[in-house]
Amino acid sequence: MSAILDIQNLKKIYNSGSRELTVLQDINFTLYTGDTCSIVGPSGSGKTTLLGLCAGLDRASSGSVILNNIRLDNLSEDKRAQVRNLYVGFIFQNFQLIPTLTALENVMVPLELRGERNVQRQALELLERVGLAQRHDHYPTQLSGGEQQRISLARAFSNKPAILFADEPTGNLDEETGEKVEQLLFDLNRETGTTLVLVTHDLELAEKTKRIIRIKGGTVVSDTGVPAER
Ligand SMILES: Nc1ncnc2c1ncn2[C@@H]1O[C@H](COP(=O)(O)OP(=O)(O)OP(=O)(O)O)[C@@H](O)[C@H]1O
Ligand SMILES: [Mg+2]
Numbered sequence: 001m002s003a004i005l006d007i008q009n010l011k012k013i014y015n016s017g018s019r020e021l022t023v024l025q026d027i028n029f030t031l032y033t034g035d036t037c038s039i040v041g042p043s044g045s046g047k048t049t050l051l052g053l054c055a056g057l058d059r060a061s062s063g064s065v066i067l068n069n070i071r072l073d074n075l076s077e078d079k080r081a082q083v084r085n086l087y088v089g090f091i092f093q094n095f096q097l098i099p100t101l102t103a104l105e106n107v108m109v110p111l112e113l114r115g116e117r118n119v120q121r122q123a124l125e126l127l128e129r130v131g132l133a134q135r136h137d138h139y140p141t142q143l144s145g146g147e148q149q150r151i152s153l154a155r156a157f158s159n160k161p162a163i164l165f166a167d168e169p170t171g172n173l174d175e176e177t178g179e180k181v182e183q184l185l186f187d188l189n190r191e192t193g194t195t196l197v198l199v200t201h202d203l204e205l206a207e208k209t210k211r212i213i214r215i216k217g218g219t220v221v222s223d224t225g226v227p228a229e230r
Contacts, residue, residue: 003032006064006065007065008064011061011062011063012024034189040215068087085114090167097152103135130181164185182205211223
C-alpha cells in the first residue's frame with residue numbers, strides 16, 4: 001500500500017497580537033490510499049486547522065506534510081494550489097462557495113482549472129448526484145445551508161480527488177440528507193479509491209470510518225490506527 005498522506009511532528013502556532021497560541025503540536029500519522037479516517041475532538045481542539053494543513057491550504061509552523069509523495073511545507077502557495085487542484089477535494093465547514101457564481105458555475109471551477117472537456121455536463125451530473133440539478137442556476141445566498149453543503153460536496157468531487165477532506169460534512173443537514181451525503185462520501189471511497197478524511201462531531205459517522213484519530217488541546221490523545229501499548 002502506498003502512503004497518500006504522511007504527517008510528521010506537525011506544529012501550528014498562531015500569532016495573535018503579541019501572544020503566541022500553539023494550536024497543534026506533535027501530530028504524527030500516515031494514511032494509505034483508500035483509507036477512511038475520522039478526526040474527532042472538542043470544539044477548538046484544532047481539527048479544522050489540522051485539516052487545512054493536511055490539504056495544503058495553510059502552512060505549518062514546523063513539521064512536514066507529504067501528500068501523494070509531494071512535500072507540501074516547502075512549496076510556494078502557487079505550487080500548493082496546483083497540488084490541491086490535482087489531488088485534493090475539500091469540503092469546508094462554512095462551505096466557501098463563490099457568492100457571485102451559480103451552483104453550477106461553482107462546481108465547474110475545478111473542472112475548468114484542470115482544462116477538462118464537457119465541463120458543464122460533468123458539473124450537472126455531479127449536481128444530480130447530490131440531488132440539486134434543478135437548482136443549478138441559483139446563487140449560494142438563494143440556497144439553504146444544507147443545499148450549499150451539497151454543492152460544496154459536488155465541487156469537491158469534481159476533480160476526482162485522490163484524497164478528500166471534509167470538515168463536518170453532515171453538520172448542517174437533516175438526518176435524511178445527512179445519510180445521503182454520507183453514502184456519497186463512502187461511494188466515492190469505494191468506487192474510486194479516494195482516501196476520506198472527515199472531521200465530525202457525529203460519533204456514529206466516525207465509527208463508520210476505518211480509523212479514528214481523537215485530538216484534544218492540539219495533540220492526538222488516541223488513534224485507532226496505532227496498536228495499543230501492552
Ligand atoms: N487564524 C487564527 N488566528 C488565531 N487563532 C486561530 C486562528 N484560527 C484558529 N485559531 C484558534 O485555533 C484553535 C483551533 O481552532 P480550530 O478551528 O482548528 O478548532 P476546531 O477543532 O475545528 O473547532 P470546531 O469543532 O469548533 O470547529 C482555536 O482556539 C481557534 O481560536
Ligand atoms: Mg472546526
